Amino acid sequence: MAIQAALEEEQVATTPLLQVQGLTMSYGVGDSENKILSDLNLEVNDGEFVSIVGPSGVGKTTLLRCLSGLIQPRSGTVSVGGETINGPHRDLAVVFQDYSRSLMPWMTTLENVAFPLQGRGVGKKERNETAENNLAAVGLAGQGHKYPWEMSGGMQQRVAIARALAYNAKVLLMDEPFASVDAQTRFDLEDLVIDLQASLGVTIILVTHDIDEALYLADKVIVLAEKPATVVDVIETGFGDHRDQVETKADPRFAEARARILHRLRDH
Amino acid sequence: MKTSTKSLDWGLNAQRLLAVAVLLAIWQVVIWSGTLPSMTPGVAALASSIGEAVASATFWSALAQTMAAAVSGWLIAVVAGTVLGLLIGSVRVLDRSTSILIDFGRSFPVLALMPVVIMLLGATAQMETVVVALSCLWPVLVQTIYGARRMEAAVVDTVQIFQIPAFLRFRRVLLPSATPFIATGIRIAASISILVAVGVEVLSQTPGIGRQITLAQQAQRWDSAFAYLFFAGLVGWGIASLLHFAEGRILKWNRQTND
Numbered sequence: 223m224a225i226q227a228a229l230e231e232e233q234v235a236t237t238p239l240l241q242v243q244g245l246t247m248s249y250g251v252g253d254s255e256n257k258i259l260s261d262l263n264l265e266v267n268d269g270e271f272v273s274i275v276g277p278s279g280v281g282k283t284t285l286l287r288c289l290s291g292l293i294q295p296r297s298g299t300v301s302v303g304g305e306t307i308n309g310p311h312r313d314l315a316v317v318f319q320d321y322s323r324s325l326m327p328w329m330t331t332l333e334n335v336a337f338p339l340q341g342r343g344v345g346k347k348e349r350n351e352t353a354e355n356n357l358a359a360v361g362l363a364g365q366g367h368k369y370p371w372e373m374s375g376g377m378q379q380r381v382a383i384a385r386a387l388a389y390n391a392k393v394l395l396m397d398e399p400f401a402s403v404d405a406q407t408r409f410d411l412e413d414l415v416i417d418l419q420a421s422l423g424v425t426i427i428l429v430t431h432d433i434d435e436a437l438y439l440a441d442k443v444i445v446l447a448e449k450p451a452t453v454v455d456v457i458e459t460g461f462g463d464h465r466d467q468v469e470t471k472a473d474p475r476f477a478e479a480r481a482r483i484l485h486r487l488r489d490h
Numbered sequence: 491m492k493t494s495t496k497s498l499d500w501g502l503n504a505q506r507l508l509a510v511a512v513l514l515a516i517w518q519v520v521i522w523s524g525t526l527p528s529m530t531p532g533v534a535a536l537a538s539s540i541g542e543a544v545a546s547a548t549f550w551s552a553l554a555q556t557m558a559a560a561v562s563g564w565l566i567a568v569v570a571g572t573v574l575g576l577l578i579g580s581v582r583v584l585d586r587s588t589s590i591l592i593d594f595g596r597s598f599p600v601l602a603l604m605p606v607v608i609m610l611l612g613a614t615a616q617m618e619t620v621v622v623a624l625s626c627l628w629p630v631l632v633q634t635i636y637g638a639r640r641m642e643a644a645v646v647d648t649v650q651i652f653q654i655p656a657f658l659r660f661r662r663v664l665l666p667s668a669t670p671f672i673a674t675g676i677r678i679a680a681s682i683s684i685l686v687a688v689g690v691e692v693l694s695q696t697p698g699i700g701r702q703i704t705l706a707q708q709a710q711r712w713d714s715a716f717a718y719l720f721f722a723g724l725v726g727w728g729i730a731s732l733l734h735f736a737e738g739r740i741l742k743w744n745r746q747t748n749d
Contacts (some may be wrong), residue, residue: 229581233618290651291651292647292650292651297700310650310651310653313654314651315651315652316647316651318644318648320644321644323642323643323644324644324645324647324648326645326648326662326663326665326666326667327743327744328667328669328743328744329662337652337654337662338653338654339650340658340662341652341653341654341655341658342653367745371743389652
């Protein structure tokens with residue numbers, strides 16, 4: 223019995239939450255066909271923080287759009303919890319790069335965060351309560367009455383994160399979420415996301431072109447390169463739960479992994 | 491902060507009053523110089539005929555008739571244009587198939603339709619309302635289609651990701667996102683409604699301010715013709731200002747995000 227249970231446990235632990243198999247994506251047909259992604263495979267376990275890093279224009283956003291079900295791949299599959307997706311999925315929430323445009327300016331912050339819940343038919347009192355709690359979780363307690371355009375860029379991005387959290391999906395997909403904020407705000411937001419991930423246990427897949435950011439945040443870094451893009455390396459960072467903007471980045475393993483990724487990207 | 495905007499307003503209002511005064515002065519100088527026909531009223535004559543018009547029952551009933559036709563035609567156009575525009579703008583197939591019709595319709599000189607509508611309905615208030623409605627429909631329709639079509643890509647993605655149901659999407663996303671465009675269409679249509687109503691009255695002798703202008707002209711009463719003209723302009727301007735004010739309040743978010 224004990225052995226049986228242990229085996230089952232191991233089985234559960236090794237079944238990835240999100241799995242991508244043989245993913246190929248291209249635009250156009252025939253001679254004008256532009257291949258973006260080629261035979262791409264990756265696995266993300268439950269509770270893991272995974273960064274996908276690669277140079278600008280390699281196809282990271284296309285990959286993220288495939289993962290989120292916004293576009294259908296030419297071939298290959300994306301599955302969540304063993305279920306192949308063929309469109310947006312209840313277990314997938316997205317934080318977009320273009321936060322100022324993805325928040326709706328005619329809604330208050332609270333309404334923005336509560337909106338996905340409204341779409342699911344959650345009653346007003348309950349959804350506002352959930353929205354308020356999630357705003358508090360991202361450090362915006364009591365700011366729900368404000369409109370997005372009354373807030374700074376960093377605060378708007380916090381709202382976008384709160385909205386994705388309120389949706390309570392298993393996987394949070396983030397597309398270059400901190401690319402358009404200043405350096406200090408960026409560090410604050412990175413640490414916020416690390417804390418949220420530790421406290422909520424949500425699985426996060428974050429796409430970035432910034433190698434340092436990829437390493438600092440993730441348990442596992444997936445390196446994309448070549449044209450069409452494919453996975454050229456997977457690095458387990460092994461920094462554990464505790465991260466610090468100064469200490470972690472001074473860790474010899476950080477420098478080593480950084481060099482390895484740079485080599486990988488240069489060789490291709 | 492508040493005092494500075496207030497004093498700015500004072501300065502602005504003073505400047506605007508000055509512009510009006512300058513215009514009136516130029517008018518009076520032109521009259522004195524004798525370049526215009528002698529029957530053209532001066533500022534004083536104009537002022538007294540405006541006073542005379544305001545005191546007469548004929549003026550108020552003419553104004554009421556013009557306003558009734560203009561406002562009812564405009565309202566019909568606003569309702570029809572918004573509903574049709576939202577439908578066309580949000581359904582791809584409709585948008586593509588109707589685009590030729592709409593381009594044709596918006597460039598059609600609706601006043602030329604008037605004789606046909608008179609044949610059908612006579613020179614009546616209904617005829618006037620119909621012509622106003624037909625003229626006002628196009629700006630509302632075209633603007634609404636633009637608004638419904640042009641949803642931010644990031645908003646479209648967001649709505650898809652969170653699987654927002656169709657009706658909620660329409661009510662909370664498509665409609666508010668299109669409102670600034672719809673508001674512009676409504677405002678343009680309001681100016682057109684007065685313009686067309688007065689024009690129809692001048693051309694067809696349907697009762698209203700336009701007819702009074704023609705009658706004054708035939709009676710060689712240039713001063714009262716000018717007084718009526720002044721009121722036609724005033725009404726148009728009043729409506730436009732009112733709508734602009736309403737728009738500023740309702741669409742506060744739009745002004746903020748466009749800064």
